[in-house]
Amino acid sequence: MTSRRSPTSTTEGPLTVVRKNPLFQMLMIGVVAIAIGIPIALVIPWYPTAASKQADNFRTLYDVLLIASVPIFVLVYTVVLFSVWKFRMRPGEEHKDGPPIHGNTRLEVVWTALPALALVSLCTFAYTQLRSNEDGRKGEITVNVTERQFAFQFSYPQAGGKNIVSPQLYVPKGRPVVFRLRSLDVIHSFFVPEFSQKIDAVPGITTTLRVTPTRIGFYPVECTELCGAGHSLMRTAVHVVSGAAFGTWLHSQSTSAPAPIGSAPAAPSPSGAAGAGSGTRGLSSTRSRIPK
Numbered sequence: 001m002t003s004r005r006s007p008t009s010t011t012e013g014p015l016t017v018v019r020k021n022p023l024f025q026m027l028m029i030g031v032v033a034i035a036i037g038i039p040i041a042l043v044i045p046w047y048p049t050a051a052s053k054q055a056d057n058f059r060t061l062y063d064v065l066l067i068a069s070v071p072i073f074v075l076v077y078t079v080v081l082f083s084v085w086k087f088r089m090r091p092g093e094e095h096k097d098g099p100p101i102h103g104n105t106r107l108e109v110v111w112t113a114l115p116a117l118a119l120v121s122l123c124t125f126a127y128t129q130l131r132s133n134e135d136g137r138k139g140e141i142t143v144n145v146t147e148r149q150f151a152f153q154f155s156y157p158q159a160g161g162k163n164i165v166s167p168q169l170y171v172p173k174g175r176p177v178v179f180r181l182r183s184l185d186v187i188h189s190f191f192v193p194e195f196s197q198k199i200d201a202v203p204g205i206t207t208t209l210r211v212t213p214t215r216i217g218f219y220p221v222e223c224t225e226l227c228g229a230g231h232s233l234m235r236t237a238v239h240v241v242s243g244a245a246f247g248t249w250l251h252s253q254s255t256s257a258p259a260p261i262g263s264a265p266a267a268p269s270p271s272g273a274a275g276a277g278s279g280t281r282g283l284s285s286t287r288s289r290i291p292k
Contacts, residue, residue, distance in 0.1 A: 037070040051194035051215040054133040058196040061129045140176035147188035147201045150230035164253040169238040172246035179209040189225045213240040
């Protein structure tokens with residue numbers, strides 16, 4: 001009489017299956033690493049305090065990019081490190097060659113299509129977030145920013161062609177602001193880290209930047225383009241205040257102050273050369289009143 005083995009005698013336990021299945025091992029390691037990596041990536045304070053709606057949009061974008069990047073990072077390094085450990089050369093295998101491997105069309109289609117889909121999705125989301133930062137909004141106020149070596153000047157256009165000029169920037173919380181920047185000499189930039197917005201001021205053109213402040217406070221304004229020997233000193237401040245406080249400050253400023261630096265001189269008079277000379281003197285007079 002022949003004896004039969006019990007069906008349970010050849011049944012492999014779950015740990016045995018895991019040990020004999022490299023793909024399952026990599027999957028488990030990857031899932032654990034992703035579960036640990038994503039919270040760590042989101043907890044790290046990558047950015048300064050958000051003080052504008054645009055800064056919130058940037059943080060949302062970067063959080064999405066982190067959440068998408070961590071699994072890709074884990075996938076690549078899990079495969080690489082697991083392969084180095086699991087399939088490393090052992091003593092006596094120095095001249096041994098691995099088995100021939102044929103291509104897998106289905107696998108190639110998958111690893112081409114999935115990254116392409118992820119890339120298109122992330123680019124589309126990034127475009128919508130960044131584009132929304134540039135959209136004009138109702139009720140926005142205009143602040144003209146003039147930059148030169150090595151100072152900022154801010155002017156607030158008023159009725160009747162008048163301007164309120166200030167060496168420091170005041171903006172109201174919750175109200176959209178459009179900055180129109182120009183440079184009088186070299187390339188400068190306008191950057192407020194807490195706004196997460198930056199743009200260059202280029203001689204000969206006017207650049208535009210939009211910000212909606214959301215947090216009352218006092219924040220640095222910096223030039224981040226190397227613009228000369230005094231570049232490190234080209235700093236000022238932005239005061240984000242309540243709407244009422246901004247209105248009070250605005251009304252306390254004089255509209256009879258000199259025109260913003262770099263403004264065009266008065267139109268030449270019909271007398272020709274004399275008029276041109278007076279225009280030149282007017283520009284020189286304006287420059288002489290530039291705040292130091």
